[in-house]
Amino acid sequence: MSLTAALDNARSSLMATGVQSSVISRNIAAASQAGYSRKIAVLDTLPGAGVYVAAIQRAASVGLFTNVLTATSASAGQSALYDGLQKIAASTVDDPELNQSPTAELNKLKQALQQFANAPDNTTLAQAAVSSAKDMATALNDATNTVQSIREGADADMATSVANINQLLTQFDTVNTAIVKGTIAGDDVTDYLDQRDSIVSKMSQEVGVSMSIRANGDAALYTDSGVVLFDKVARTVSFAPTNAYTPGTTGNAVYIDGVPVTGANSVMPIKTGKLAGLAQLRDNAAVTYQDQLDEIARGLISAFQETDQTGAALPNVPGLFTYPGAPTMPASATVLVGLAGTITIAASVDPNATPSGNPNLLRDGAISGNPAYSYNTAGNAGFSTRLQQLISNMDAAQPFDPVAQGKPSAGVIDFASSSASWIENQRKTADNGVQYQNTLLDRSNSALSNVNGVNMDDEMSLMLQVERTYSASSKLISTVDNMLSSLLAAVGTSS
Numbered sequence: 001m002s003l004t005a006a007l008d009n010a011r012s013s014l015m016a017t018g019v020q021s022s023v024i025s026r027n028i029a030a031a032s033q034a035g036y037s038r039k040i041a042v043l044d045t046l047p048g049a050g051v052y053v054a055a056i057q058r059a060a061s062v063g064l065f066t067n068v069l070t071a072t073s074a075s076a077g078q079s080a081l082y083d084g085l086q087k088i089a090a091s092t093v094d095d096p097e098l099n100q101s102p103t104a105e106l107n108k109l110k111q112a113l114q115q116f117a118n119a120p121d122n123t124t125l126a127q128a129a130v131s132s133a134k135d136m137a138t139a140l141n142d143a144t145n146t147v148q149s150i151r152e153g154a155d156a157d158m159a160t161s162v163a164n165i166n167q168l169l170t171q172f173d174t175v176n177t178a179i180v181k182g183t184i185a186g187d188d189v190t191d192y193l194d195q196r197d198s199i200v201s202k203m204s205q206e207v208g209v210s211m212s213i214r215a216n217g218d219a220a221l222y223t224d225s226g227v228v229l230f231d232k233v234a235r236t237v238s239f240a241p242t243n244a245y246t247p248g249t250t251g252n253a254v255y256i257d258g259v260p261v262t263g264a265n266s267v268m269p270i271k272t273g274k275l276a277g278l279a280q281l282r283d284n285a286a287v288t289y290q291d292q293l294d295e296i297a298r299g300l301i302s303a304f305q306e307t308d309q310t311g312a313a314l315p316n317v318p319g320l321f322t323y324p325g326a327p328t329m330p331a332s333a334t335v336l337v338g339l340a341g342t343i344t345i346a347a348s349v350d351p352n353a354t355p356s357g358n359p360n361l362l363r364d365g366a367i368s369g370n371p372a373y374s375y376n377t378a379g380n381a382g383f384s385t386r387l388q389q390l391i392s393n394m395d396a397a398q399p400f401d402p403v404a405q406g407k408p409s410a411g412v413i414d415f416a417s418s419s420a421s422w423i424e425n426q427r428k429t430a431d432n433g434v435q436y437q438n439t440l441l442d443r444s445n446s447a448l449s450n451v452n453g454v455n456m457d458d459e460m461s462l463m464l465q466v467e468r469t470y471s472a473s474s475k476l477i478s479t480v481d482n483m484l485s486s487l488l489a490a491v492g493t494s495s
Contacts, residue, residue, distance in 0.1 A: 041056055068204075075437035092143040102419070106412065117388050162238070165275075168199050223268075239254045291401070294339040
């Protein structure tokens with residue numbers, strides 16, 4: 001090897017080690033930065049002799065990154081559903097101190113009726129029974145308000161999620177363009193790649209997403225149901241929020257490029273992500289629980305209905321519990337949407353009503369005001385037959401609408417218990433899903449970090465190697481310089 005070739009080798013080595021040192025310093029400085037992937041200076045040989053930095057690459061694993069995206073979306077979706085179910089259950093079921101759940105109120109009403117039946121001439125016990133019935137109706141009213149408030153909150157959160165997705169798509173477009181241009185120009189785009197992955201990671205919290213890499217680093221985004229989110233340009237994600245919810249309200253669907261991805265009419269519904277969890281809460285879980293509350297209310301009206309006592313075959317009418325559709329009875333085994341929010345006790349038995357009602361009508365009948373429905377025709381103060389009948393009616397099996405997903409045939413108390421079990425089971429299932437997905441996410445993140453994370457010990461060890469290479473190259477240059485100086489001196493002396 002000539003001295004010139006040796007000098008060129010040493011010189012190229014110095015340049016390469018300079019770039020390597022810069023990359024290592026960059027890794028060390030960003031070691032604790034979220035979303036940063038370790039950078040690697042890739043060396044290649046020059047024609048003839050010498051080395052150069054051919055490219056700056058980043059440590060990455062497409063498979064592990066995909067696993068992280070999937071786990072993130074699944075965890076976010078389960079968390080959104082669980083949070084909503086937790087609020088519903090906490091307000092309508094988990095009230096050990098207040099004991100105001102529908103089941104608890106039904107049992108208290110039954111107990112109050114039994115006490116009144118044991119002393120049917122006691123007006124104070126009659127008032128207590130009416131008061132308990134009023135608490136029962138109020139519990140159903142409040143539970144309805146809670147459920148609809150949860151749906152309204154989920155709808156507002158869906159609007160926020162859609163806004164976040166559109167903002168992230170705009171950011172993705174900017175960074176993706178920079179990557180394509182930089183790749184074509186041969187520039188270092190590794191920091192842009194980190195930014196793009198970070199954007200996609202944030203997006204995966206909102207909606208299940210996958211990324212497909214194409215020529216020149218270009219990327220396309222798809223939902224977990226296959227709807228295009230980004231392909232050359234960002235697709236529009238739209239949603240019209242509903243400001244107020246009643247039991248009969250149907251929330252609007254989320255659209256991606258005009259394709260509905262939530263709601264009953266969606267042909268490509270999203271499966272994971274916060275947006276999917278909120279839609280499931282708003283359109284399915286909360287609606288089913290509202291159906292159960294409405295069926296409890298209908299079951300109460302049915303259990304306390306009054307029948308014609310004259311033999312004239314007059315239709316049955318609401319008794320202690322009534323609703324805006326009275327005097328017609330609600331259809332059997334059919335959810336009357338919103339009934340739990342409108343059920344009340346008859347004013348004719350409420351001593352606090354204006355004009356004041358008579359609580360003893362609970363014992364005697366004719367709560368509707370029609371004497372044909374009077375059970376205590378003799379006006380006996382010790383009459384308890386009707387009260388015992390009402391107690392039996394609360395336990396007697398009656399049909400319930402299967403759409404409510406409770407017991408299809410049960411007493412109203414038993415059905416209310418099955419409703420409480422249903423919401424608890426839904427919450428527990430969602431909680432288990434959150435725990436599982438969070439564990440999977442932690443492990444996926446850990447596996448990815450092992451691939452693309454910065455290990456300070458490894459970086460310092462590599463820095464020492466680069467420093468030795470730099471020192472050796474510098475020494476070689478110094479040696480070549482001395483040899484050239486000696487050669488020139490010898491040439492000068494000989495001439």
